[in-house]
Amino acid sequence: MKATFAEGQLLPAPEQELATKVLHIQSKRFYLDVKQNKRGRFIKVAEVGPSGRKSRLLLAMSSALELRDHLTAFSEIYASLGPPNPDNLPEDGKLKSELMVKENRRYYLDLKENSRGRFLRISQTITQGGPRSQIAIPAQGMIEFRDALTDLLEEFGTDDGITFGFKGNLPEAHHMRVENKNFYFDIGQNSRGVYMRVSEVKNNFRTAITIPEKSWSRFRDTFAEYVDKMKDTADPSNESGK
């Protein structure tokens, strides 16, 4: 993801954490974090293995909803399966597959079987053949995983905030240097609509206000009003009032 703050600032892209759920499935822990940034709302799924090995996956809310529905279907198939039978298994070990596409992301869902048992492999790529991130959910935990997703979707909605609002792309972030301060203007969007964030960055601290789109013209008018008032009252001999 493109950084919001250029100019070598080491600030992370502003991101809000809305909720976290932790699932313990066999030897693994899964963290489901609902987050939002200026591009919208999403769920970060992190798998932590017993060795501490971590892998993560990002899902737009709409993809999380789609996954939730697939999980229902996958768990029904899993429930209908007989005992594992290595002799009667497809070469690739895949018992059922689904594909999800969201913008430039592809998610491959595979119910697989190996000597350890059955599991759902979810892998995500951005460009085909490019880097892949993946998690593996023990098949016994698919229902629990689905129920956790359902809870989060009910509480935080299924809308990414990307597909509505502005037609086309959002404007690029804008940077302005004033004396020793840096100001940034960026446009964001969430389920409540479009907003402009004005940030002041100084010594690696950021303060910001978030202005809903509906009020932009009032802000502009109020701003202009003050600029004009100050011009009217400015001492003409004082150049700094310009």
Next chain:
DNA sequence: GCGGCGG
């Protein structure tokens, strides 16, 4: 207490 067949 795992562990998930690639380039």
